[in-house]
Amino acid sequence: MVFNSFTFLVFFTLFALVYFRMKGKLQLWWLLLGSIVFCAFYSLKGLGILSALIICNYFTGIWIEKTLRKNAVLLLSCLVNLGALFIFKYYNFFNLEFSSFLNGIGIHNPLPVLHLLVPVGLSYFILQAIGYNVDIQREMEPAEKNFLVFTTYFLYFPKLIQGPVDRPRNIFPQLYESKKFDYNRVVSGLKLIAWGLIKKLVIADRLSIVVSQVYDHTGQYSGIILLVAGLFYMVQLYADFSGYMDIALGVSQILGIEIMQNFNRPFAATSVTDFWKRWHISLSTWLYEYVYNPISLQWRNLGNWGMVFAIFITFFLSGLWHGVGWTFMTWGLINGLAMGYELRTAKWRKKFFKKMSPLSAKYLTMTITFIFTLLSFTFVRANTVSEGWYVITHLLDQSKLVSFYSLGLDPFEFILACCGVLLLLILQFYQPKINFSQALTSKPAFIRWSVYGIIALVILNLGILGGKGFIYAQF
Amino acid sequence: MDKNEILNQLTIIFKKIFENDAVILQMDTTANDVDGWDSLTHTSMIVEVEKHFNVKFKLKEVLSFKNVGDMVNMIHSKLHSV
Numbered sequence: 001m002v003f004n005s006f007t008f009l010v011f012f013t014l015f016a017l018v019y020f021r022m023k024g025k026l027q028l029w030w031l032l033l034g035s036i037v038f039c040a041f042y043s044l045k046g047l048g049i050l051s052a053l054i055i056c057n058y059f060t061g062i063w064i065e066k067t068l069r070k071n072a073v074l075l076l077s078c079l080v081n082l083g084a085l086f087i088f089k090y091y092n093f094f095n096l097e098f099s100s101f102l103n104g105i106g107i108h109n110p111l112p113v114l115h116l117l118v119p120v121g122l123s124y125f126i127l128q129a130i131g132y133n134v135d136i137q138r139e140m141e142p143a144e145k146n147f148l149v150f151t152t153y154f155l156y157f158p159k160l161i162q163g164p165v166d167r168p169r170n171i172f173p174q175l176y177e178s179k180k181f182d183y184n185r186v187v188s189g190l191k192l193i194a195w196g197l198i199k200k201l202v203i204a205d206r207l208s209i210v211v212s213q214v215y216d217h218t219g220q221y222s223g224i225i226l227l228v229a230g231l232f233y234m235v236q237l238y239a240d241f242s243g244y245m246d247i248a249l250g251v252s253q254i255l256g257i258e259i260m261q262n263f264n265r266p267f268a269a270t271s272v273t274d275f276w277k278r279w280h281i282s283l284s285t286w287l288y289e290y291v292y293n294p295i296s297l298q299w300r301n302l303g304n305w306g307m308v309f310a311i312f313i314t315f316f317l318s319g320l321w322h323g324v325g326w327t328f329m330t331w332g333l334i335n336g337l338a339m340g341y342e343l344r345t346a347k348w349r350k351k352f353f354k355k356m357s358p359l360s361a362k363y364l365t366m367t368i369t370f371i372f373t374l375l376s377f378t379f380v381r382a383n384t385v386s387e388g389w390y391v392i393t394h395l396l397d398q399s400k401l402v403s404f405y406s407l408g409l410d411p412f413e414f415i416l417a418c419c420g421v422l423l424l425l426i427l428q429f430y431q432p433k434i435n436f437s438q439a440l441t442s443k444p445a446f447i448r449w450s451v452y453g454i455i456a457l458v459i460l461n462l463g464i465l466g467g468k469g470f471i472y473a474q475f
Numbered sequence: 476m477d478k479n480e481i482l483n484q485l486t487i488i489f490k491k492i493f494e495n496d497a498v499i500l501q502m503d504t505t506a507n508d509v510d511g512w513d514s515l516t517h518t519s520m521i522v523e524v525e526k527h528f529n530v531k532f533k534l535k536e537v538l539s540f541k542n543v544g545d546m547v548n549m550i551h552s553k554l555h556s557v
Contacts, residue, residue, distance in 0.1 A: 138538055273515065288514045296518045297537050307518055343515055350494075 001041040003247045004200055011038070016254060020181040027178055031152055038157035039120060046119030054154050056080055057129045061143035064136045074137040078130055085126045088118045093324040121160045123321060127286055128154065132168050134290055141169055149175045158252040162244060164260040164282035171257070179256030189253035191437050194455050196246030201463030203420035204239035207232040209408040210417065211381065218387045222400040226391050230374050233381045235421045238266065267428040270365040272338040275373060287314050308340040315339065327388060331379040338372060416462065476554055481547050488527055492520045502544030528554065
């Protein structure tokens with residue numbers, strides 16, 4: 001049941017109508033029931049596996065809090081969580097690689113191929129579970145004893161499929177409060193949902209047609225075609241993921257629960273380090289808290305090299321978390337290398353850019369970061385590392401050029417896709433002083449409802465309807 | 476060395492590490508309040524603080540710092556336990 005489907009519209013409307021008629025514990029039970037139904041729509045088996053992991057983490061959390069052997073119990077809980085992630089997400093990939101290696105030396109691989117369906121949102125679930133247990137081991141947070149609150153946090157449907165990787169400390173307190181219907185909050189949530197749907201249905205899904213055509217037949221194209229496809233993919237990924245986030249934030253806002261924002265104009269970043277403070281913020285901060293920070297502090301006596309090592313490990317794991325395959329690992333390593341370079345040359349770069357006017361330095365660094373991001377994302381979309389490398393090395397090759405209108409979109413559709421790219425990029429680089437959503441609230445009802453009507457027409461007429469899934473849900 | 480003096484000396488270190496002369500530290504100052512204090516400069520700052528006060532933090536101690544006050548208290552307790 002994806003957010004951009006009619007099924008979700010019906011589900012959420014019915015769910016919210018009953019939700020606001022309830023109070024206290026009953027409301028929380030209803031929220032849990034809704035989340036269970038939502039999860040069950042994807043897979044009953046997946047729901048069963050997540051439930052088993054919830055029970056396991058509930059008890060390990062309490063155990064870590066009580067025991068003196070906190071490290072040992074934390075290790076046990078990490079083994080359970082990472083073990084589940086490995087079996088469902090990575091086992092077949094590594095097994096296949098292992099088979100290729102063994103076949104090369106003439107040995108048959110005795111390990112079987114597993115036909116398992118990955119439970120919905122497992123990657124996000126595991127990060128939240130590990131963070132929860134580590135916080136208790138560090139004695140920064142108490143274990144949650146209320147099983148209802150604990151389970152609702154993990155299965156909460158607006159963030160179940162693809163995050164944000166919100167911290168329990170942000171959500172637990174909110175689950176103890178009754179939520180009343182608040183007209184302004186609901187309207188604000190609906191506006192966010194509408195903007196998310198425009199990003200997803202009108203922009204991302206339209207761009208995906210060109211992107212799929214080019215990236216699934218990379219050898220047939222070169223030059224500007226590959227560059228446009230690269231740009232389209234970068235914007236598609238942003239529109240898809242941030243569109244999902246807007247819908248998730250909107251849905252959660254309607255229910256009266258604030259979840260973490262995941263984006264802050266990432267393409268306006270002035271360095272790769274800055275980019276990762278603006279893109280998928282909940283994952284970046286999680287990696288900082290639980291991977292980078294402990295490693296870099298542990299290795300702090302090595303000076304900058306200790307930090308470079310920590311960055312490298314962090315981004316390798318980030319790449320691995322995003323997906324199974326060498327393309328994701330390559331992407332993670334490239335980003336790790338770039339951040340390591342930025343760390344080692346921070347003082348030199350600061351001196352260099354001080355010679356320029358602040359505005360020139362800002363736009364130059366923004367452009368460099370933008371190009372780097374575009375090129376590195378090539379490896380996320382490419383089907384293999386060699387195809388990704390082909391794209392990068394054939395950007396200046398003019399031998400295989402074709403008409404833009406032969407890439408799956410007719411002229412009108414292609415121009416519409418370009419307008420979408422332009423709109424999102426303008427909003428990245430130029431932040432309007434007026435908040436359109438708030439400005440609209442103060443206008444007369446006639447104007448407000450006319451705008452809402454136009455937005456609905458845009459979504460229904462220009463959106464690519466069909467309940468296509470979100471990219472980050474695969475990760 | 477009392478806590479005020481530790482705070483004053485930390486201010487000098489912070490100004491140097493974050494290359495920001497406008498830094499004014501209070502006990503409740505956090506990373507969000509200091510321009511340049513981010514995930515990458517945090518480790519350099521910890522190394523410099525350890526060197527300056529001739530103390531060694533355990534990993535768990537550093538991870539538990541929620542604000543400058545926590546660091547001041549930790550340095551104070553380490554200096555006075557020697």
